[in-house]
Amino acid sequence: MQLVRMVGLALAVVVALLFAVFVGDQGPWYFAWVVGTVMIVLTASAGAVLFEAQHQGSEVKDI
Amino acid sequence: MDYYEVVKLIWGALLCVLFIGLGLMVGMDMGVGTLLRLVGRNDGERRTMLNIIGPHWDGNQVWFVLGGGAIFAAFPTLYATSFSVFYVVMIMLLFSMILRPVAFEYRSKADSRRWKASWDWVFLISGFVPMFIYGAAFGNVMQGVGYHYDWLGQYYQDETFLSYLLNPFAILCGLMAVSLSVYQGGAMLMLRSEEPIYGRARRYAMGGGVIAALLFVVGGFRIFSMSGYVLTGTVDPAMAANPMHGQEVARVTGAWLAHYYDYPLLWLFPAFGVISMLAGVLSLKANAPVVGWWGGLGAWIGTIGSVAVSMFPFLMPSSTMPDESLTVWNATGSAYGLTCMLIVVLIFMPIILSYTSWCYYVMRGKVRVEDVVQDPHSY
Amino acid sequence: MHSINPMVVDLSRFQFALTALYHFMFVPLTLGLTFFLAAIETVYVVTGKQVYKDMAQFWGKLFGINFAIGVATGITMEFEFGTNWSMYSHFFGDMFGTPLAIEGLMAFFMESTFVGLMFFGWDRLSRQAHLAVTFLVALGSNLSALWILVANAAMNVPQGAHFDPDTMRMQSDSIVQVIFNPDAQAKFVHTSVAGYVTAAMFVMGISAFYILQGRNKEFAARSFRMAAIFGIISTVAVITLGDVLGRLDYEHQPTKIAAIEGLWENSHPPYEPWLAFAIPDDEKQKNHLEVGIPFVLSPLVTHSFDTTIIGMKELQTQAEPRITSGIQALVALHHYDQTHSATALAEFRAHEADMGFGFLAMKHAPGQDVAAITEDQMQSVVDATKPDILPNVFVTFWSFRIMVVLSLWFFLLFALGAYVSLKNRLNRNHLLLKLCLWSIPLPILATEFGWITAEAGRQPWTVFNFLPTYLSASSHGVSYMVFSLAGFALLYSIFIAAELFLMFKFARLGPEHDAHHAQSASVHVVPDDVFVTGMGD
Incomplete structure (x- = not known):
């Protein structure tokens, strides 16, 4: 099971690398979109996590 | 055989697969829509019916969109001509189709009785009309359509649209498609519902199956005395895809049966269709809706297969200028374009089929009225 | 040769513009809200806090109301190429149909299949699996946009195809060039990210509404924070890509850029x-x-x-020889079609690159037949054709400016919103909250004007420099157009009324409306199994 998971992850990494090399070369903006979208989603999520940290332990008063 | 000829043939076959997928999957949802007011006697029951196909109707509808897209890409001239020649009917099909997504999403989001009742009628219209037009289009195409081209490839219509609307054979084909959709929708309802929806759906589905089989046989006999089209001169199947040059066509009574006489084994197609419909009805009677559902697939394979065998290689014959009839040989895209599309289909079709089945697997099981009514997120 | 009825062409253009703009009112929100939902669910998976599930479900419900019309009106677009632009579909179908079909296979199927699971699968999927499903919906809807814009870029900057005189149409010869068309790349990112901006403004505005009313503070503050951050990065990206598109227009569509800038002289x-x-x-x-x-x-x-x-007047002068040459190309092409003679083909090949300008001149030729133009008529035909190469400058100029001003406004608003939210001072800035609320429809306006800039600026061509718009329409009569236009007007009015009614209703009701259900659902402890919790029995 562990091995299957490792192989699966390795495959995903290889596909991602191939994608990055090919699309990054042929279509830089497509590549930028993939990276940028992931970044936008994660940054927005980080904003929420920061919100939780800011209000930890206390009731939400100042928003 | 020339390579171009082979890809043209493959795309002809894929077109049939698309028509079968469309009839089966979209037909199923349309059938549920047609049956909504008949099988569902109160709001709870109707909502249950909608939620049975709720997770799937949008995916199924893509068969329809894909049908349009594939004809556009693989048979550009057919797309350009047929959609324009059938303008009035196509726009009616479009109007009834686009009501459906909205009806699904909006019907149960307000509590007013009149609001819901209005959307219930929309379901009837958007279930019945598209399937009827789908079938009727086949009927019209088999009889030939009045159009011709100028030298640049622009089509010109030679008939009024009334001749498509008021055409007995086309109406028969349209009703047959509606019956099959009622059959399929009923079978799906049986799979996922309990009494009393189950019992009512069963009655309507069995009725739909029997009527479909009857109409199919009647239509088959009509073909004997109908004008078909045959290629007279020799045609190069690998010709440049241009309907203005390179073929001679004649209108001959009963010509649509020529292939059946030449290769009697082909009678298996219509036979398979009728048997599937009847066997499906019997298994619904025996409370085996799973078998019945797959019987619906057999029915569509038999029906579309029979039409394809009759008409091959014609896609849409021209009644006013038979020499410019569209065939598998002269209406396709370029060899390069067809190859690209084929590769894409080979990659994505298996993926699509597997995640679609997974969705059905996740959402399997009976949908109960109480659950639907309590869930604020259901349709 | 039948002559073209300009009334039918105008009505077809009107109908297409109407239905495309209408469709495009709903698309951007779908493109952005799906990824925004994915962001919310990511936090839900990471923190496990119920409020994020409530957020995902509430914004998901509003997404659904919008999505339905987006899907419905999208079907219209696919039909209209065949029903109203028959000549275009014949001429360009081999090239244009391919991305549309791939869109169906690769993107639309994925989006539509998983959207069912996204709405109905909450109790049947683990949190992680549901998150994956939401990501697939987001990816699917954006890939849809990708393929549509690949097709659109083929109209604006045709490459990867050639005209084939034996079939009288463009035939594709390089799918790679079609997909990696620079115009397609920039346009896709620009459009997709404009969708993110639209969604962020939508969420931020409605959250501001709750904060102003003092309701759902927990819910609204988190939504506002996420939307503001989502929006500010997206706005920066939209403006960057807008600049890239301007550069590309300058290289490939000089008439468009000159019209955008109102540049008559060099x-x-x-x-x-x-x-x-x-x-x-x-x-x-x-x-x-x-x-x-x-x-x-x-x-x-x-x-x-x-x-x-180069200014527009100079561009007109430069077009003169191309118009004459294009007329020769068409005459030779017609000759080749009748005789298949090698000399006619050679003559056509010599002028092939200017064929589109010959099509433009057809409109002004006696009897719309370029072969009938005599020596002494030639100059007057060329002079009549010349101004036709320009788009409507007023429309292009102003729609561009409205879009630009709005995008700067969004930048300001998101920057302030993100700052104030990070400082936790939202409920002390009522003016900002009100501005956010009122700005909800503005990104939709901006994307519409962006679309108008791109497509009005493409005129007079449907396939840039190859096929003019007036030649592309179907050959049917005015009555058909009246029938379909009346139907669209009726149906689309009903749609927008129903959608606004429901949007306002559920936005006003707020997330507390289905809170009791969410409470009962949260009792479920979700095991780590990726696929399923309770089966349907």
Whole structure:
């Protein structure tokens, strides 16, 4: 099971690398979109996590 | 055989697969829509019916969109001509189709009785009309359509649209498609519902199956005395895809049966269709809706297969200028374009089929009225 | 040869513009809200806090109301190429149909299949699996946009295809060139990210509404925070890509960029002003009431201080020889079609590159037959055709400016919103909250005007430099158009009324409306199994 998971992850990494090399070369903006979208989603999520940290332990008063 | 000829043939076959997928999957949802007011006697029951196909109707509808897209890409001239020649009917099909997504999403989001009742009628219209037009289009195409081209490839219509609307054979084909959709929708309802929806759906589905089989046989006999089209001169199947040059066509009574006489084994197609419909009805009677559902697939394979065998290689014959009839040989895209599309289909079709089945697997099981009514997120 | 009825062409254009703009009111929100939902669910998976599930479900419900019309009106677009643009579909179908079909296979199927699971699968999937499903919906809807814009880029900057005189149409010869068309790349990112902006503004505005009313504080503060951050990065990206698109237009569509900038004469770098205000007069070919900012135009468009941008009058003059040559191309093509003679083909090949301009001249030829143009008529036909190569300058000029001003406004609003939210001072800034609320429809307006800039600026072509718009329409009569236009007007009015009714209803009701259900659902402890919790029994 562990091995299957490792192989699966390795495959995903290889596909991602191939994608990055090919699309990054042929279509830089497509590549930028993939990276940028992931970044936008994660940054927005980080904003929420920061919100939780800011209000930890206390009731939400100042928003 | 020339390579171009082979890809043209493959795309002809894929077109049939698309028509079968469309009839089966979209037909199923349309059938549920047609049956909504008949099988569902109160709001709870109707909502249950909608939620049975709720997770799937949008995916199924893509068969329809894909049908349009594939004809556009693989048979550009057919797309350009047929959609324009059938303008009035196509726009009616479009109007009834686009009501459906909205009806699904909006019907149960307000509590007013009149609001819901209005959307219930929309379901009837958007279930019945598209399937009827789908079938009727086949009927019209088999009889030939009045159009011709100028030298640049622009089509010109030679008939009024009334001749498509008021055409007995086309109406028969349209009703047959509606019956099959009622059959399929009923079978799906049986799979996922309990009494009393189950019992009512069963009655309507069995009725739909029997009527479909009857109409199919009647239509088959009509073909004997109908004008078909045959290629007279020799045609190069690998010709440049241009309907203005390179073929001679004649209108001959009963010509649509020529292939059946030449290769009697082909009678298996219509036979398979009728048997599937009847066997499906019997298994619904025996409370085996799973078998019945797959019987619906057999029915569509038999029906579309029979039409394809009759008409091959014609896609849409021209009644006013038979020499410019569209065939598998002269209406396709370029060899390069067809190859690209084929590769894409080979990659994505298996993926699509597997995640679609997974969705059905996740959402399997009976949908109960109480659950639907309590869930604020259901349709 | 039948002659073309200009009334049918105009009505077809009107109908297409109407239905496309209507469709495009709903698309951007779908593109952005799906990824926004994925962001919310990511936090839900990471923190496990119920409020994020409530957020995902509530915004998901509003997404669904919007999504339904987006799907419905999208079907219209696919039909209309066949029903109303028959000649275009024949001429360009081999090239244009392929991305549309791939869109169905690769993207639309994925989006539509998983959207069912996204709505109905909450109790049947683990949190992680549901998150994956939401990501697939987001990816699917954006890939849809990708393929549509690949197709659109093929109209604007045709590459990867050639005209084939044996089939009288463009045939594709390089799918790679079609997919990696620079115009497609920039346009896709620009459009997709404009969708993110639309969604962020939508969420931020409605959250501001709750904060103003003092309701759902927990819910609204988190939504606001996420939307503001989502929005500010997206806005920066939209503006960047807008600049890239301008550069591409400058290289590939000189008439479009000249019209956008209202540039009738060649520019004078470096001091050429960028026109902030002007009233372009298409008839007299000049601008009234120009107000410009000097030294801005050249670096803005060309990224240099010494490159001249060619003005529209000069572009007209440059088109003259191409029109004459295009007429010869068409005459030779017709001759080749009748005889298949090698000399006719050679003659056609010599003028092939200008064929599109010959099509343009057809409109002004006696009996719309270029072969009938005599020696002494030639100059008058060329003169009549010349102004046709320009788009409507007034429309292109102003829709571009409205889009740009709005995007700067979004930048300001998101920047302030993100700052105030990070400082936790939202409920002390009522003016900002009100501005956010009122700005909800503005991104939709901006994307619409962006679309108008791109497509009005493409005129008079459907396939740039190859096929003019007036030649592309179907050959049916006016009555057909009246029938379909009346139907669209009726149906689309009902749709928008129903959608606004429901949007306002559920936005006003707020997330507390289905809170009791969410409470009961949260009792479920979700095991780590990726696929399923309770089966349907």
